[in-house]
Amino acid sequence: MSHSWIGSVVSLDCGETLGTYQGQVRSVDNFSQALTICNAFRNGLKCEVSTLTINAQDIKDLKILQPSIKAHDLVNKPKTPSKLSKETEKSINPGCRSPVKVVQPDDLSGYSHQHNGYSSTNNGYVTRLTPTRDVAHDNHYNGSRNNARQTPTKESDQSKRRNSFSESKGRKSSTPRKIDSTNGRKSAPREDCFSAPVESFLAKEFDFEKNLALFDKRAVFEEIENGGPDVMKPVEKKAVKYRCDENVLKTKPAVLKQIKVPTSPGIEYVTDSGLVVPSVTYSLRSKVLSTAQGYGYSLERQVEMVGRSASEMVLQLLGGSSRLNPQNDHQLPTVVVLCGPHVQGAEGISCGRHLSNHNVKTIVYVPNFVKMNADLEKELVLYDLCDGKTTSSTKELPAGPVDMIVNALDSHEHSHFMDQNWYKTLTKWTNNKKAPCIAIDPPTEGSVIEAKWSLAVCLPLSVKTSSQVYLCDLGLPKKVFMEAGVTYVSPFSHKFVIALHQR
Incomplete structure (x- = not known):
């Protein structure tokens, strides 16, 4: 070189x-x-x-x-003090010494300056101090350690800690020891290495959620927006929330009163959607139905529409698909239909025929008259083609419980039937059954048989009843109502039977 x-x-x-x-x-x-x-x-x-x-x-x-x-x-x-233990340094380099050495308090008399556990020496080495403790106790322990071994005796907690401290000093290991958190203190090797206070190792964890809650984003954003020019401020728009059945697009205000009649008894009904349906007199409704017959909408078609709507209503009240399904055929419902010798009775027989076609056990009661209504006889012929049962005696009616009773005994033109014995017997039998009853087109003066539901035809009448009123759609054209003097817009929407609530 x-x-x-x-x-x-x-x-x-x-x-x-x-x-x-x-x-x-x-x-x-x-x-x-x-x-x-x-x-x-x-x-x-x-x-x-x-x-x-x-x-x-x-x-x-x-x-x-x-x-x-x-x-x-x-x-x-400047040199960096070594963090290795004395044994580790000797094993790596036996001929060299560590620039960091441990001294006792008695050796510190020749040193001029101490700071934070370190002392500067004359030879330029940095010497770290051992943890502070009582020198007298340490000298006493070092002297007693040289004596002969004695039988272990019970010692106080303080002497045990001093013994464990001295032993750990005499046999330093190169493997770092874990912090001993027992009784809130540290082990001696940890103090020798770092000389840090105990509180720094036992500090509480930082609560991020609590600190984040102190930050108010809305206030900060408002301060930023208010600090800018007025032109840059956004225009606040209140968002309108719509239901799933509401229209988002703007339309004209809905007209709730779409049906107008020339004369009305004064009672008005409201549908579930809020449309107003006024009640009419029996004479005005008869005029509408007779006008429909003049255009070819015969009485038979009207009876069929009423019977089908009544049967659909009964099927839903019986439980619908939960009650009528192939897996539940052992619990088929039983319905008794009470029919009088008039148009309402024919509508009741038509209802029983539709129920029988839907696998409902039906029993139709028709009084034994010499001369029957022609429309009623046609309905009886059609009903006999089903599996339903027909009777003219109250003794043949079910003695056990029934699911529902359809009342088609009352008529608007034949009120004298209420005084006959067969009518009184049926009234007594119905009241004793305590089964729910539905009345088809009841008269305005009401019925002796108390009904839970009543079905009105075409337009509702002003009936004295406490039952829930339903309205049946006959499917009459608008021109039929217009010719009868009624301004009509269908309130049925997607249904053929709707509920009416007295306004």
Whole structure:
């Protein structure tokens, strides 16, 4: 090596046995083939000797880390205290000493300055102090440790802690120990390494949710918006929330009163959607129905529409698909239809026929008259084609409970039937059954048989009843109502039977 490299920082790889040396080149002896370095480090640890001379034959690899110009700043750089234990340093480099050593309080008399557990010495090394404790107790313990072994006796908690502390000092290990949180104290190795207060290790966890709650985003955004020019301020628009059955697009206001009649008894009904349906007199309704017959909408078609609507209403009240399905055929409902010798009776028989076609057990009662209504006889012929049962005697009516009773005994034109014996017998039988009853087109003066529901035809009449009123759609055209003097818009929407509530 040339003498021009004196003062450079080099790294010498001398194999696994001798190790790796770093230091500053002090001299080069070309005759003896030897190299002398100062400020030497072996395997990263400072050596005790100030200079080292290494033969060229022991050097396997040589690297120049810094030239002599920059080596001055690198050599004079402050050293970092080693964190390795004494045993670890000796195992790595037996010939070197650690720049960090532990001293006792008695050795501190020659030192001039102490700060935060460290003391500066005359030789430039930084010495760390051991944790503060009573020197008298320590000397007493060191003297007693040299005595012969004695039988262990019970000691106080304070002496046990001192014993464990001294033992841990005498046998330092290279493996870091965990914090001993028992009784709120630390282990001695942790204090030796860091000398930090106990409170720093037992600090509470940071509460992110509580800290986030202190930040008011709305107030910050309002402050940002208010701080800008007036032109940049956004225009606040109140969002309108719509239900799933409401129209989002703007339309004209809905007209709730769409049906207008020339004369009305004064009672008005309201549908579930809010449409107003006025009640009419019996004479006005008869005029509408007779006008429909003049256009070919016969009485038979009207009876069929009423019977079908009444049967649909009964099926829903019986339970619908939950009651009538193939898996529940052992609990088929039983319905008794009470019919009088008039148009309402024919509508009741038509209802029984539709119920029988839907696998409902039906029993139709028709009084035994010599001369019957022609429309009623036609309905009886059609009903006999079903599996339903017909009777003219109250004794043949079911003795057990029934699911529902359809009352078609009353008529608007034959009120004298209420005084006959067969009518009184049926009234007594119906009241004793306590089964729910539905009345088809009841008269305005009411019925002796109390009904839970009543079905009105075409337009509702002003009936004296406490039952729930339903309205049946006959499907009459608008021109039929117009010719009868009624302004009509259908209130049925997607249904053929709707509920009416008295306004």
